[in-house]
Amino acid sequence: MKILIADDDTQLLRALRITLKVKGYRIITAANGAQAIEAAIDQRPDIILLDLGMPELDGVEVIRAVRGWSEAPILVISGRTGAADKVEALDVGADDYVTKPFSIDELLARIRALTRRLPHDNALPVATFGDVTVDLAARVVTRTTAGEQRTVRLTPTEWQVLELLIRNPGKLVTRQTMLAHIWGTDHVTDTGYLRLYMSQLRKKLEPDPGAPRYLLTEAGMGYRLQLDD
Template sequence: MRILIADDDPQILRALRITLTAKGYDVTTAVDGTQAIAAAVDHRPDILILDLGMPHLDGIEVIHAVRGWSTAPILVVSGRAGAADKVEALDAGADDYITKPFAVEELLARIRALTRRVPQDDASPVVRLGDVTIDLAAHSVVRTTPDGDRQIRLTPTEWQFIEILIRNAGKLVTRQTVLRTIWGTDHAEDTGYLRLYVSQLRKKLEPDPSAPRYLLTEPGMGYRLDGVAT
């Protein structure tokens, strides 16, 4: 079971990493909101433990970004004890909330409860877009041709972009969701990034990039990955 812990307090990070590792969890840590999003994309944790008052991006912004593509349970661990803070976090997409200071036994019990919600099916699917096969777990893209299989190389950012779309296949993914998840809240209006990467992905994945069949634009809203086979 993979757990991501994001908190700007090094003592809490160290204590939780030691405790959870001793309990058999695979632990990744982050010290701010930007690192938390990057770690969530790279490591695909089964559970996220987030502080709210982190630098760069706060916990609420991280929740919004992660919820754009992940259903992994989120446990907020925060010094903010007000009801309004709890409501805001839960409304943003958190699954549970515990207030600092906390007893380790209670935290472990909350984690066990959230663990029961984690789906046991394959979290890293293999999908096909026509003659292109994308394996998320292997980070592999292959186009099948009459002359044999040909590997297609995606950049790290292209991987993040296509993975968000694959995990939301058939659904509208807003431009703001993609921008916040990959580049952070400061770039939430920089749609030029998206046009560039969508163009690059179409050239690599579509049979005819000028008439896309799979990576579709919803004008004024965002993008949708259509026609996906598993």
């Protein structure tokens, strides 16, 4: 199991990395909020351990960013003991909260509890909308026209855009989340990328690309995949 630990305390990072490796976990570390988001995107950890008071982006901002596309359990490890801090972290998407200092036995118990919440079915979804079927596991898109099924070729980036929407069916996926997920946090303002790739996907997948029924734009916010009822 892969765990991302994000904290600007280098001594704590080192200690947790050693301790959790001994317990059989694979460890990724990040020293600030921006690194944490990059590592979450690139490494896809199973669980995230996260400090709130980090430079660049604080923990709450990291939780908001990650929750836009990932369901990985997030355990906050913070020196902030106030109830308001705990409520805010949990409200934006954290799963648990432990305050510093903590015992390693308590931390391991909380990690085990979060592990029990992880899905054990690793099957990737198959989505159908209109005459289109998308099989993420096989990485195949097909369209059925006049009873004939044909394969639709997508570029690697088109795949990433479509997969992110399929993993969040019916939900708004913000432009910032999509840009950070696909191109990295340095490109969260480059909305022209998204308009280009969404236009290409609509040409390939929508019955009428000029009046999309499934790949919808939420003006000023992001995009949504609307599946059939």
